[in-house]
Amino acid sequence: MKMKFLFTFLSLCFSTLVFSQEKFDIFFDFNKDIPNEKSALELQKWITENDHAQVLKIYGYCDSVDDNSYNKELALKRIQSTLKTLTENKIQISKSIELIPFGKDFKRSLIQEENRKVTLFYELLKLPVNNVGNEEIPTMGDITAKIERERATLASKFAKAKIGDIITIENIYFQLDTDKIIEKSRPILNELYEIMRKNPKLNIRINGHICCNVEATNSKLSSQRAIAVKAFLLEKQIHFYRLSYKGFGSTKPIFEIPEKNEKERLANRRVEIEIVAN
Structure with missing residues (x-):
């Protein structure tokens, strides 16, 4: 009876393992x-x-x-x-x-x-809890004005760029502590898509950076945000061979962490486009 019970128990465990895949x-x-x-x-x-x-x-x-x-x-x-x-x-x-x-x-x-x-x-696997500190998001009015100014000059930055150059896109905003892109950021992403569409030889790497995180090597959220930008371009039919990404966490801050104010946090919290081929 004990042997039968053990066999049944092991069978149930095995079944659970298989069906969890x-x-x-x-x-x-x-x-x-x-x-x-x-x-x-x-x-x-x-x-x-x-x-x-x-x-x-x-x-x-x-x-x-x-x-x-x-x-x-x-x-x-x-x-x-x-x-x-x-x-x-x-x-x-x-x-x-x-x-x-x-x-x-x-x-x-x-x-x-x-x-x-x-x-x-x-x-x-279970997702780790992100610890990104006091991340803040500007008001929607500020976002709209900033994005429009950047959108107007983005194409000229890419036109001058050489392989290895890095272009910072300052106005891609995400929901707090997530990789969900705020809808107001769509115009700048659409501009990036148009640049990729008009330049079929252009290959890029999307680099994600976050602010506030004293655990500099924790790159999870920065990777997720870079992936979100990549996914946007994939949905627009930009071929995946032209796109790669890397999350740097807060290992490459512009300003020393912890930042002194929101201006410094905003500068550290950024998406960069590295030119791989053009």
Whole structure:
């Protein structure tokens, strides 16, 4: 009886563990190891919304064309391509991650496009509490005037910029202690989008900085805010290969922390655009 109880208990624990995992599919075009355009956008959206995920397993698949050996090789390339994108975007990867490429040895769909995929298995980790101090937001009237002044001069700054140059965008505002962009900031983001649209060779890195935080290396919120700007551009159909990001926390303040006043906090709390290619 005790043995039966133990077996049942362990079975329930195992079932809970399995069902706590979630999965996400990424699709590829025929004979390609880079996600197709639709899936690439969906993957970036998933990364933005699940930056606290830990990936446990990545399985790669192919359609039924070609032999088992070639298909396994292509499936592995798809896994490696996906893993590279995840690590570049700071998604946590389990130390015991399981990477399995399948050739023809899996239950295939009758629709070939559905077999050209990678499946992520992941779990969501608890989000840490951000400790960013006394962050404040200017009044809406101030925001509107400042954004309009900056919007009018932003294109000329990019026109003069060279690779490696950094352009500070001062008037992207977020809801207090979050990565939610305030609606009034949309005009400056739209201007950034227009600059990217008109300059198809322009590649950028979005750098996020926060104020007030004495724990300088805590970059979580600054990363989330940089990701939010990246997500805005992705939704506008700017290709994800042209966009990267980095959160610096408060490791690169303009003014020493703790700041003396709101003017200094505002200067430290910023989004920068670094020119990667143009």
